Amino acid sequence: MNEEKIINNKAWQNTNVWKRGLAMLLFGFIAGFVRFIITMISLFQFISLLFTEKPNFPLVKFGQSLNNYLYQINQFLTINSEIYPFPFADWPPTTAEVNLDIDDEANSDIIDDLNSDIDNTDDKI
Numbered sequence: 001m002n003e004e005k006i007i008n009n010k011a012w013q014n015t016n017v018w019k020r021g022l023a024m025l026l027f028g029f030i031a032g033f034v035r036f037i038i039t040m041i042s043l044f045q046f047i048s049l050l051f052t053e054k055p056n057f058p059l060v061k062f063g064q065s066l067n068n069y070l071y072q073i074n075q076f077l078t079i080n081s082e083i084y085p086f087p088f089a090d091w092p093p094t095t096a097e098v099n100l101d102i103d104d105e106a107n108s109d110i111i112d113d114l115n116s117d118i119d120n121t122d123d124k125i
Helices: 002-013 015-052 057-077 105-124
Strands: none
Touching (some): 015 057
16 A cells, blocks of 8 residues: 555656646647647638639648648647657658549549649659
């Protein structure tokens, strides 16, 4: 019984545990803000689809990046990762291709255009 009490007291006194808790609180608020930004991007993409019939490519890539960042935050918050997310680590990379479920030819052409834009953008970088 006394050993359990000593172990519990040590956990409460461990500064790394408290630092982790503060970081989790901070990243919880950041995750809420990132979800709001993703919602705004989705609304803008919908408006873009209404008027131009194709998505805004820079926002597609930024949305992918934000989703990867949100995934990193969730991994940290659920203690599946010990790596602190950005700004304590590098910004997560985006995927190189746009993968959407498509059934018709019109959408297939849009996806081909987006993927060729990705190739052209990667050449410029």
